Amino acid sequence: MDYQKLAEILFPDVSDTPEMLEERFPCRNAPEGAVITRMAPSPTGFVHLGNLVQGLTSERMAHQSGGVLFLRVEDTDAKREVPGAVEVLINTLKHYGIQFDEGAAIDGDFGNYGPYRQRQRAAIYHVYAKKLVSEGKAYPCFCTEEELGAMREKQEANKETTGYYGKYAMWRDRTMEDIQAQLEAGNPWVLRFRSTGSIENQFKFDDVVKGKLTITENDVDHVLLKSDGIPTYHFAHAVDDHLMRTTHVVRGDEWLPTLPFHIQLFQALGFKLPKYVHIGPLMKMDGSSKRKLSKRKDPELALTFYKAEGFPVAAVYEYIMTLLNSNYEDWRRANPDAPATDFKFSPKKLNPAGNLFDYAKLTDVSKNVISKMTAEEVYALLLEWAQEFDADFAEKLAADKDYAVSILAIGRGGKKPRKDIAVWKEAKPYMGLFYDAYLQPPVFDEKFDKATIRTVLEKFLAVYDPADDSSVWFDKVKSITEEIGYTTDMKAYKADPEAFPGTVADVSTFIRQAVTGQTNSPDLYTVMQILGKERSIARIQAVLEKL
Numbered sequence: 001m002d003y004q005k006l007a008e009i010l011f012p013d014v015s016d017t018p019e020m021l022e023e024r025f026p027c028r029n030a031p032e033g034a035v036i037t038r039m040a041p042s043p044t045g046f047v048h049l050g051n052l053v054q055g056l057t058s059e060r061m062a063h064q065s066g067g068v069l070f071l072r073v074e075d076t077d078a079k080r081e082v083p084g085a086v087e088v089l090i091n092t093l094k095h096y097g098i099q100f101d102e103g104a105a106i107d108g109d110f111g112n113y114g115p116y117r118q119r120q121r122a123a124i125y126h127v128y129a130k131k132l133v134s135e136g137k138a139y140p141c142f143c144t145e146e147e148l149g150a151m152r153e154k155q156e157a158n159k160e161t162t163g164y165y166g167k168y169a170m171w172r173d174r175t176m177e178d179i180q181a182q183l184e185a186g187n188p189w190v191l192r193f194r195s196t197g198s199i200e201n202q203f204k205f206d207d208v209v210k211g212k213l214t215i216t217e218n219d220v221d222h223v224l225l226k227s228d229g230i231p232t233y234h235f236a237h238a239v240d241d242h243l244m245r246t247t248h249v250v251r252g253d254e255w256l257p258t259l260p261f262h263i264q265l266f267q268a269l270g271f272k273l274p275k276y277v278h279i280g281p282l283m284k285m286d287g288s289s290k291r292k293l294s295k296r297k298d299p300e301l302a303l304t305f306y307k308a309e310g311f312p313v314a315a316v317y318e319y320i321m322t323l324l325n326s327n328y329e330d331w332r333r334a335n336p337d338a339p340a341t342d343f344k345f346s347p348k349k350l351n352p353a354g355n356l357f358d359y360a361k362l363t364d365v366s367k368n369v370i371s372k373m374t375a376e377e378v379y380a381l382l383l384e385w386a387q388e389f390d391a392d393f394a395e396k397l398a399a400d401k402d403y404a405v406s407i408l409a410i411g412r413g414g415k416k417p418r419k420d421i422a423v424w425k426e427a428k429p430y431m432g433l434f435y436d437a438y439l440q441p442p443v444f445d446e447k448f449d450k451a452t453i454r455t456v457l458e459k460f461l462a463v464y465d466p467a468d469d470s471s472v473w474f475d476k477v478k479s480i481t482e483e484i485g486y487t488t489d490m491k492a493y494k495a496d497p498e499a500f501p502g503t504v505a506d507v508s509t510f511i512r513q514a515v516t517g518q519t520n521s522p523d524l525y526t527v528m529q530i531l532g533k534e535r536s537i538a539r540i541q542a543v544l545e546k547l
């Protein structure tokens with residue numbers, strides 16, 4: 001067979017050569033050890049935690065080695081593409097601190113190794129397709145869907161592996177006449193790889209995350225170009241990662257089964273194989289067993305979920321780092337104030353079997369992260385969140401910034417800061433007591449009679465002076481306690497609760513409930529200082545009216 005001639009027949013318009021492309025996309029002048037890597041998502045509109053894990057892994061690997069991170073949009077499957085998906089993707093990744101040095105971008109793709117969207121690279125793939133055909137390493141296949149279906153049925157009936165391989169590779173060795181007859185009839189064709197592998201052969205392979213693997217050779221003549229001339233992922237991956245001079249391919253381990261084919265393809269094309277970093281899936285506990293996070297069952301897989309709940313970006317980032325590198329937490333304890341990017345990230349520490357996502361842990365990390373922020377920082381992030389997800393609350397926060405900041409300042413700073421808020425959604429229930437519109441009417445414990453509560457509140461109003469310091473304030477509460485025959489001696493009360501109608505704690509609770517509507521709140525003295533005299537008195541009076 002004259003492969004050269006076949007290549008000309010199949011790709012008459014291709015005049016560029018691989019040499020020309022090699023020259024157009026020269027090796028990068030990167031320092032020794034620099035990682036050149038990429039994110040290569042398909043624009044489906046769904047950005048998930050897995051993307052973030054992959055993104056942060058590649059971002060850290062590139063940037064901490066002085067390398068390059070670029071974004072390549074894998075849009076070869078037009079059917080799956082959702083309009084606006086690329087923008088959503090770029091904005092979401094940026095939100096989480098993943099910035100690209102080159103590649104696809106909203107206001108114009110940039111960089112010297114483009115185009116960075118695969119559909120715009122058809123001509124480039126065809127150069128290599130033509131080369132493979134001319135060397136007898138690829139061939140056109142005219143099988144119809146029906147023929148492929150019948151083949152599969154036959155293989156299933158024979159209990160054989162399904163696929164286009166060996167004796168089932170119907171177009172592998174057809175004559176030029178057969179091929180030309182099909183072309184003349186205008187029949188569609190796909191380009192297939194002529195595999196020289198055998199499943200009898202195995203070889204060793206080193207994956208950065210998975211470690212040493214034993215791989216069985218591929219014997220399937222996989223499709224390289226679909227009938228519309230658009231490449232499959234496999235072929236595009238080899239051509240793109242070679243020409244874009246990728247040193248490390250960081251991707252999900254769902255690609256491991258086709259890795260043997262990818263390795264073959266790089267060899268057939270004469271390309272140096274990049275290093276592979278295959279990331280295991282994110283798992284979660286479901287009862288007592290682990291399973292993969294699923295798009296259908298787990299809303300927490302989507303990154304939009306974290307935004308809507310109100311996890312600060314820094315918290316999600318911090319948690320993912322904790323998840324990926326087990327030594328991150330120790331490092332963080334030793335370096336509480338260092339930027340996360342100072343940590344020496346290692347892809348080798350990723351769990352080869354996939355990491356266990358723990359929502360409770362994320363919440364904990366988030367509480368810590370928020371507790372270390374200043375009140376001003378919390379205010380800014382909370383307001384930003386509320387503007388998108390709770391307009392009414394946003395309005396209240398914006399109406400009096402100083403007031404909101406003073407609320408958020410309670411228990412902040414110092415060695416043991418308060419940890420009331422894990423997500424911005426929890427801020428309103430926590431801060432609500434400071435806003436009349438969100439105040440809940442108190443529900444007093446029925447074991448206390450209303451007359452006593454009334455007496456306490458009246459006495460308190462009579463002596464309350466916002467100029468008091470907290471010890472004077474509390475002394476006044478104690479006096480009221482004694483006046484109504486409750487005890488201030490908590491020890492005595494604990495020893496014999498029956499001996500007392502109530503305690504200073506109950507008296508404080510009556511006042512707390514009247515002022516805040518709740519039985520729990522931050523330090524009541526501080527709360528009243530922030531509420532101010534008028535508002536505090538008005539609230540107690542309103543409760544008295546209803547008692």
Ligand code: GLU
Pocket residue numbers: 039040041042074237249250251252
């Ligand atoms: N487009 C592929 C995906 O979305 C990319 C895999 C890779 O990074 O090579 O899974």
